[in-house]
Amino acid sequence: MREYLALLDAGSEYCILPKVDAFRLGYPDVAQMDTVVQAPSTTHFVTHLGFGKAPLIRMTQVSLGPLTFDEVEFLAFDLPQACGFDVVFGRSLLRRLRYQVDFSRGLLKLERGS
Numbered sequence: 001m002r003e004y005l006a007l008l009d010a011g012s013e014y015c016i017l018p019k020v021d022a023f024r025l026g027y028p029d030v031a032q033m034d035t036v037v038q039a040p041s042t043t044h045f046v047t048h049l050g051f052g053k054a055p056l057i058r059m060t061q062v063s064l065g066p067l068t069f070d071e072v073e074f075l076a077f078d079l080p081q082a083c084g085f086d087v088v089f090g091r092s093l094l095r096r097l098r099y100q101v102d103f104s105r106g107l108l109k110l111e112r113g114s
Contacts (some may be wrong), residue, residue, distance in 0.1 A: 004086040008099070008108075012090030013045070014056065015074040021086075022076035027057045030076035043075060052077065062093060067112055069096055 002021070022030045029041070032055075043056040054077035062072045073092040079085070100109045 005084070006087045006089050007083075007085045008089050008094065010091060010094055012088050014043070014090045014092045015059075015062075015072060016054075016077050016079060016088040016090065017057075017059075017074045018078050018086065019055075019076045020078075022055075022057055022074065025059070027055075027076065030055045030057065045075070064110060067097075067110060069093060072096075 017025075019030045041056045042053050044051065044053045046052075054075040057074050057076055059072045059074050060070065062069045079088070096113050098111045098113045101107070102109075
């Protein structure tokens with residue numbers, strides 16, 4: 001188990017996890033990804049920086065405090081360190097949640113969706 005600083009991004013189709021962490025969590029196929037050999041389940045995507053590709057993995061279990069979710073899709077992709085967070089929680093997880101943001105109080109409330 002490891003704690004991550006995460007960004008909630010409803011504009012991202014998938015959650016994103018650094019390749020090294022995906023490998024450590026038991027997804028060895030991500031280590032096969034290089035410029036010539038593509039890992040199984042490689043997915044192509046578009047960002048504001050251009051086109052990219054990354055292995056798509058299905059995390060067995062993801063926990064957010066007391067909430068636990070099974071079979072969540074993540075891209076194994078290294079985010080720039082300058083962004084200041086470790087992972088991105090995209091729609092592959094967010095569609096399972098109900099969440100409220102109270103900017104005036106600096107609160108985020110997460111609940112299991114219907």
